[in-house]
Amino acid sequence: AGKGDPQPAGRDVDFPVSVVLPAGGTGERTGLQTPKQFCSFLGRPLISYTIQAFERVSWIQSIVVVVARENTDLMADIVRRFRHRKVRAVPGGSTRHRSIRNGILALGEEGGERPAAGRPKVVLIHDAVRPFVDEDFLYEIATAAKEHGAAGAIRPLVSTVIATTPEGYLDHSLERGKYRASEMPQGFTYDVIHRAYQRCSQSDFDFGTECLHLALQYCGTNAKLIQGPPTLWKVTYKRDLAAAESIIKDAVSRSACFVTGGSARAAALAGALQEPARALGTELDVVPDLTGENASYLLKEWNFIQFSVDHSRPAEVEALLAALEAADRAPLHPLVVIWVQWSDSDELLGGRAAAAAAAAVITDLSSAAKLRNILLYGIQLHQSKDSERWERSVSKVAEIASVLIRERSPALVGQLLQA
Amino acid sequence: AGKGDPQPAGRDVDFPVSVVLPAGGTGERTGLQTPKQFCSFLGRPLISYTIQAFERVSWIQSIVVVVARENTDLMADIVRRFRHRKVRAVPGGSTRHRSIRNGILALGEEGGERPAAGRPKVVLIHDAVRPFVDEDFLYEIATAAKEHGAAGAIRPLVSTVIATTPEGYLDHSLERGKYRASEMPQGFTYDVIHRAYQRCSQSDFDFGTECLHLALQYCGTNAKLIQGPPTLWKVTYKRDLAAAESIIKDAVSRSACFVTGGSARAAALAGALQEPARALGTELDVVPDLTGENASYLLKEWNFIQFSVDHSRPAEVEALLAALEAADRAPLHPLVVIWVQWSDSDELLGGRAAAAAAAAVITDLSSAAKLRNILLYGIQLHQSKDSERWERSVSKVAEIASVLIRERSPALVGQLLQA
Ligand SMILES: [Mg+2]
Ligand SMILES: [Mg+2]
CATH class of the missing domain: 3.90.550.10 (Spore Coat Polysaccharide Biosynthesis Protein SpsA; Chain A)
Structure with missing residues (x-):
């Protein structure tokens, strides 16, 4: 399990x-x-x-x-x-x-x-x-x-x-x-x-x-x-x-695998997320990708967080979804995939407008994934030079990801949430 | 209660x-x-x-x-x-x-x-x-x-x-x-x-x-x-x-008050929502506003859905929040306010870009409301001439609203969800 x-x-x-x-x-x-x-x-x-x-x-x-x-x-x-x-x-x-x-x-x-x-x-x-x-x-x-x-x-x-x-x-x-x-x-x-x-x-x-x-x-x-x-x-x-239901949800939300894609920014974010995620009951394992020994996560983990910088190109999350499909897991629980998109823009409206394309992409990807018992959600994280605001955003990512992992709500699939 | x-x-x-x-x-x-x-x-x-x-x-x-x-x-x-x-x-x-x-x-x-x-x-x-x-x-x-x-x-x-x-x-x-x-x-x-x-x-x-x-x-x-x-x-x-917790959540999510603001479109939407909401366990009471006899909802209802056409002007939802504050309810449960924004645009990207301003507004309003134990969420509903797509959107509103009302998740406060 x-x-x-x-x-x-x-x-x-x-x-x-x-x-x-x-x-x-x-x-x-x-x-x-x-x-x-x-x-x-x-x-x-x-x-x-x-x-x-x-x-x-x-x-x-x-x-x-x-x-x-x-x-x-x-x-x-x-x-x-x-x-x-x-x-x-x-x-x-x-x-x-x-x-x-x-x-x-x-x-x-x-x-x-x-x-x-x-x-x-x-x-x-x-x-x-x-x-x-x-x-x-x-x-x-x-x-x-x-x-x-x-x-x-x-x-x-x-x-x-x-x-x-x-x-x-x-x-x-x-x-x-x-x-x-x-x-x-x-x-x-x-x-x-x-x-x-x-x-x-x-x-x-x-x-x-x-x-x-x-x-x-x-x-x-x-x-x-x-x-x-x-x-x-x-x-x-x-x-x-x-x-x-609560016991079952606890059992499948104890850990998540954070895939950085090799990005240094992602690794920094993952590091910052580990503590707040743990406080909310979820251990984060951070890996650059799911090849080699890390491929075993595809066979055992119920929760994945995929980081990506360029949110208009979903290549990384598409690859993760394809790998999970290829792993052909016994459908014992729905899998959760959270696509965390790093937005460079410090300007709120600009960042949000740019996210519009990504929102359309995630809606489409999530409909296809849902048919294979994979629940795909998005979180857009806004980069900020204001360190207080940045810390608030990071803990918001942790809070939102915890709720998504724990509740596994089909109704919220395909949403792009803001942190 | x-x-x-x-x-x-x-x-x-x-x-x-x-x-x-x-x-x-x-x-x-x-x-x-x-x-x-x-x-x-x-x-x-x-x-x-x-x-x-x-x-x-x-x-x-x-x-x-x-x-x-x-x-x-x-x-x-x-x-x-x-x-x-x-x-x-x-x-x-x-x-x-x-x-x-x-x-x-x-x-x-x-x-x-x-x-x-x-x-x-x-x-x-x-x-x-x-x-x-x-x-x-x-x-x-x-x-x-x-x-x-x-x-x-x-x-x-x-x-x-x-x-x-x-x-x-x-x-x-x-x-x-x-x-x-x-x-x-x-x-x-x-x-x-x-x-x-x-x-x-x-x-x-x-x-x-x-x-x-x-x-x-x-x-x-x-x-x-x-x-x-x-x-x-x-x-x-x-x-x-x-x-x-489940029994308590059931008890406060049995009904919601849908405020149309007098809009005919809102009344039509509310009518379409009643059946799917009931199937998910929530009875919708539909009212044009909260004056006169309907002011009693301010004293007894735990869940409000406020409809608005023009999402860049939050006057209606601001008035609702002010009225709830004035009612000075005993803080027995957090109140849920869902702001449903009707977007005229049939074109996805355009509608989403237009929503950017509203997203910023809802983030601000929700931070203030949270301090008064009111959880504010947004749902953007995209108008469509395609009747199948429209029906899908309406049942999506019902699904999302039901989850928001039932779970009362503080982590999702201020999000603008897409239906
Ligand atoms: Mg054992
Ligand atoms: Mg009794």
Whole structure:
């Protein structure tokens, strides 16, 4: 996921691990038409973020997504568009437990004629609407599941839990310290979870929700409980969509690559921008061009700032757009390209009139780029001999660039902003 | 709170109700330096939103905010800046219960020499970090508290609650249907909550957190439990800050006032904008000017779109800015003013060159307006005889205006955007 999304070195796992991702929810609690797992963030459905969280872990072999029949085509489309490689979709059942069982059974069939050979040692079960699980925690759950038969994420209770009388009055409150919230992911050896689903009752299938409970009741396995980070939370209410969007936007706006084109003026500007950009949450990597080792930015960075002196000739920004297209990135996030144009004129009106041609150019370039999921914006920076005014302009560039990178607003694409 | 924040007709309450708002939290769980209740949203601390939620309720008499001693000056500054009228701040204690008790005692002293006369019949207790409580629900809690002695908000449990063994394994899981999460607000008759704090033990003061429990244990009062809306949730984690910001931004971007200046072209444009603006979540009210009855918009609307044909003469937008300044609104949110400039020229470069003067004007006006918490942006709309191009421009105005109104970005103030 590029520089914006650093991965841990990652301890390796020497046994086969696969994932079941129930994604049949209908999203009642958000009050939206679209089930939460299919709500889009920066143009990409939530479930694709969750799939990616597992797919990028080298020791995870396959991911079975369990979806309602009516969403089979939608799911296939998501897998294709976002180039997921380890995913298979299977139809869900009428309840959560039936859906998870379908996923477990599908994993058991992966060996073809030698089913036992294809079975994973450990199965991780997660929610499609908990996209921010990280590799370290998956490792903890997977290894604890192998050792203890079952393992589950827990969190401290945020509210006091109370028991009510049938008439709706307080009966008693629980001692908060003795209880925990059971979260996801959970992990099981294939044998434990498979046996639990073979033995459990129709009533469990109809009304139960907690896999840890089935492992305890039908296999005598007391799950090991591990406290997870708050990012494990489940996207449940409408407000959670905004929270998820904010986390996703943070992740892709942590860094940007500033391309100077070899200009000394650009390097000076980039140097002056680094501090204010950092204060706004974005690290600037400054490079003369994107050749040689720096070509790797084309494969990992989500944000580019292209400097140019002569704003009527867009050769440099055109070359950057072409290079990004050639890199053929998986379309996981929209890319941001900010074209910073240095205007020599100290005279405001003259500078602005000269910018008119550039404005027309950027409008055209941005329309074409948008079709390839690249958001192109312009900033015109007015050179000034007045050092105070110059400093104001530089921090304005930093402010504007930060907003453009962070918000990734399609509505502002093609605008030439003034700094 | 203006059109963006409609209030219910409001049933009246014929007994005195006051509020205690413990605000001593240190915000560990957000991972931020600033305690959550003092984090700013659109330039205003969260606690001011919570205070306003109570202050706007006509039947609430006074609000005692309990703050840590080191935040006394900060709190006084907030009360002054946002013109809160019903608020008194008192110093907190070393634990939550001690802080709430301080608030209760402060309420008991309001009658001066006749303390009993000043005491409220019912005390509502709420968290400073639950800003979205509405009048209807406060009414339900207050009346139930008067009837039953105590009342509290509850919510269904989102996660399964489990009991753990001392070694960190699953012991058993609770039947979700029998339990609820205890939330805020809670309400008590003054007598019940006062007596509960008189009788409870040092251990309760040290380790307890649940007022409903004290009322039950020390006064034998079983609180009436009432399910509240999900908006009652407590801003707890960093992600909750983004969720709260999104709700606040939604609330102030639901409507905008489009001032045509009497121009027929402007009225036609406004008519064409209404549908796309609505699709993006903003209702447009179209008025010729802000005189007569329409002057009321100056007192309640957070968003204005001022149309003008001749963009080199800013008389109309200057008049609007002056009228907003004269209205002397409480500075609860930044106001957005979007100056839409109609450019007659069908020729792109010509139109843009002509806009240069206007760009300089808007830069100057916006700097002055920003000091008064008014965010001024410009959109230049290019007239076109090509009807397809014209329609594209109109929907571009709607898109850009929606982003400006919703995001209220200070970084983009003074920009002249092209539609
Ligand atoms: Mg990680
Ligand atoms: Mg209300």
